[in-house]
Amino acid sequence: MKISVDRTRCEGYGFCEEKAPTLLRLDSDDELEILSEEVGDDQQDRARLAVRSCPVAALRLEE
Amino acid sequence: MLPPDGTVVVVGASIAGITAVEELTARGHTGPIVLVEAEVSAPYAKPPLSKAVLSGAAEPESASIPLAESARIRRVRGDAAVRLDVAGSTVGLASGEPLPFDGLVIATGARARTVADLGGNTSGLEERVLRTLDDARRLRDELRTASAIVIVGAGVLGMELASVAASMGIAVTVLSNEAPLLSQCGPFVSALVEREARAHGVELVTDPSGVTLVERGGRLAARLGSTVYEGDLVVSAVGDRPNIEWLAGSGLVCLPGVVVDSRCRVTDRIVAAGDVAAFGSPPRRNPHWSNALDQARTAVAALLNGDEAPEYLARPYFWSDQFSLALKMGGHTPFLGEPDVLAGSLDDLDALVQWRRDGVPYGALAVNRRIAISKLHLAAGNPTANII
Numbered sequence: 001m002k003i004s005v006d007r008t009r010c011e012g013y014g015f016c017e018e019k020a021p022t023l024l025r026l027d028s029d030d031e032l033e034i035l036s037e038e039v040g041d042d043q044q045d046r047a048r049l050a051v052r053s054c055p056v057a058a059l060r061l062e063e
Numbered sequence: 064m065l066p067p068d069g070t071v072v073v074v075g076a077s078i079a080g081i082t083a084v085e086e087l088t089a090r091g092h093t094g095p096i097v098l099v100e101a102e103v104s105a106p107y108a109k110p111p112l113s114k115a116v117l118s119g120a121a122e123p124e125s126a127s128i129p130l131a132e133s134a135r136i137r138r139v140r141g142d143a144a145v146r147l148d149v150a151g152s153t154v155g156l157a158s159g160e161p162l163p164f165d166g167l168v169i170a171t172g173a174r175a176r177t178v179a180d181l182g183g184n185t186s187g188l189e190e191r192v193l194r195t196l197d198d199a200r201r202l203r204d205e206l207r208t209a210s211a212i213v214i215v216g217a218g219v220l221g222m223e224l225a226s227v228a229a230s231m232g233i234a235v236t237v238l239s240n241e242a243p244l245l246s247q248c249g250p251f252v253s254a255l256v257e258r259e260a261r262a263h264g265v266e267l268v269t270d271p272s273g274v275t276l277v278e279r280g281g282r283l284a285a286r287l288g289s290t291v292y293e294g295d296l297v298v299s300a301v302g303d304r305p306n307i308e309w310l311a312g313s314g315l316v317c318l319p320g321v322v323v324d325s326r327c328r329v330t331d332r333i334v335a336a337g338d339v340a341a342f343g344s345p346p347r348r349n350p351h352w353s354n355a356l357d358q359a360r361t362a363v364a365a366l367l368n369g370d371e372a373p374e375y376l377a378r379p380y381f382w383s384d385q386f387s388l389a390l391k392m393g394g395h396t397p398f399l400g401e402p403d404v405l406a407g408s409l410d411d412l413d414a415l416v417q418w419r420r421d422g423v424p425y426g427a428l429a430v431n432r433r434i435a436i437s438k439l440h441l442a443a444g445n446p447t448a449n450i451i
Contacts, residue, residue: 012433013391018448030434045085045088046089048131052078052082052128055111057108
């Protein structure tokens with residue numbers, strides 16, 4: 001499973017960072033940083049929660 | 064408490080219901096999950112509907128919040144819950160099917176309130192509102208050919224509608240019983256939005272006597288004071304109402320919404336989250352995106368772990384796009400008096416500002432600034448999340 005961000009949509013709300021802090025982080029300029037593009041088996045539920053939480057649907061998961 | 068292999072019925076498939084389903088899976092619940100979706104549309108996020116979807120900048124499909132397919136999750140689509148039998152632990156569906164549960168998540172949300180609900184629609188005509196994806200599609204199409212619209216209500220939604228319509232070159236009149244966003248956000252934010260609205264050509268008419276909807280030439284028109292306002296379209300944006308009618312007769316306390324305890328529970332097997340839930344003392348609904356997320360997670364943890372689950376911590380946060388302003392707000396509204404500028408400049412409309420009471424921060428506003436939600440919570444004096 002892979003996680004990706006559409007940078008034209010992301011507005012830096014940061015809900016995803018709260019849901020999956022090991023995968024996603026807002027850097028010091030509040031730009032979204034993907035810490036790990038590959039989502040490990042034990043992180044998949046967290047990744048889904050992060051993707052659902054985005055109010056502008058900027059995150060995508062590829063199974 | 065819920066047995067790990069028990070059946071959980073989740074009623075409502077907006078962000079609170081979807082989050083509850085995901086959270087059940089993430090927290091290791093192994094039993095069957097039944098998701099009751101009243102709408103036939105796939106689940107979607109509501110915040111973009113009054114913004115990019117309405118303006119046409121984004122396709123309606125972009126708002127979808129698809130749920131991972133799982134053999135354990137049964138999805139009941141296009142069927143609504145119509146009753147709850149607490150003693151018998153069963154939800155009744157409109158189709159007649161009974162859904163027995165070991166655990167129940169009430170996430171039926173809210174719907175648009177209308178002027179008729181407030182007793183002010185004498186026209187006999189149906190009102191236009193913006194709440195669902197279908198509402199947004201229809202309104203988007205109508206805005207494409209409209210030259211003048213009348214919006215009833217100057218709250219967050221009414222003013223977002225005004226922003227989008229004004230940006231499309233439509234003549235916009237907003238009728239309200241008070242200044243824009245005044246009771247929700249306080250005088251500072253209200254004045255900021257009002258200034259922008261007028262600068263973008265919006266006609267704002269405020270009169271505490273309230274709006275009455277009337278019929279003019281077979282179409283809806285709005286009367287405020289002694290003037291009747293007509294347009295290609297009259298849209299009502301006068302708040303929301305919780306979807307609680309299906310709980311009549313259940314014995315649950317549903318005023319002003321489903322009243323929950325500090326862990327979003329109604330009983331140890333029934334929880335509620337999102338726009339339908341009323342929390343705190345006195346209980347009040349807090350119909351915002353982040354609240355739905357936090358409550359759904361708290362509720363599921365309480366369903367699975369009882370009193371060992373952390374209590375819900377209110378961390379008010381919401382955002383709105385208003386004309387040239389992208390506003391993000393945290394803390395306890397309304398914000399009163401002049402704020403301190405923590406960063407940037409209000410003159411440049413690029414700032415982070417903070418309100419304090421007795422030296423203690425209770426509110427923050429970011430104007431046209433990217434800011435992580437955690438930083439805004441901090442500036443707003445909100446507590447740190449207690450649930451991971």
